[in-house]
Amino acid sequence: MACAPRTSVVRSLKVNDTGYASTVFIGDLIDFSPVTNVFAVQREIPVFYGDEGHLSAYPIYSSPLPRARLEPAVQMDVTNTSPVICAGNVRVIAISAASMVQFGSVRSIRSEARVKNIRQLLRGLPPK
Template sequence: MNILSVDSSGTVQIGDSNQITPETKIFAIQREQPIFKGNEYEDLSSFSLYSQSLPTPLLTEAINHVTVHENPVIKVNSIQVLGVAASGVVHVGSTRTIQAESRVKNIREFFTDPNEGNE
């Protein structure tokens, strides 16, 4: 297995697991000029994105599943992964539950109107 990068709550799990619950909260400010005070939005609770509950899908139908392991070994030549980030999971094995959450807020601040002169 060749993985180039794992970042921002990304998970690589080799082997069986019971539960994987990666969580990421990302806040990004892009400014026309790189002027930062150092205390930009220290308290993310002012953004409802980070405190809203996530809807849980309702399973309304039964799922029938039958697995037959005629050969208990899975073989592959190679696995190539460029990157795992923002609560992504690369998992080789079995798991009971994976519940991943990623919340991203991007803000762009301009000192001049970006649409000016495009009319």
């Protein structure tokens, strides 16, 4: 880890909802790599077929993701004045797909969420 491990203390934590591939983590973490693929179809008339949702039919799920440019390494010295990370009362409404709430240090995060939304409206009617 880049920083010396510290103790994480959270007085209280209330999370209403976590999405797919999401997490709540208290403490130090080396790597976090959540991945989620979402396929959502909204229909004006709710009809469901059993053979829908083949992700291979949509390039969004297989095309390579752009990568961030890696800047030259930065040398730094960190001095933590306290060996404890303290959080009081924390309330989280929602943690979305492939994301996290963390109290502590993390070395590396590689997060990926791919979402395909399809809306099927009746022909002849203007969208609402």
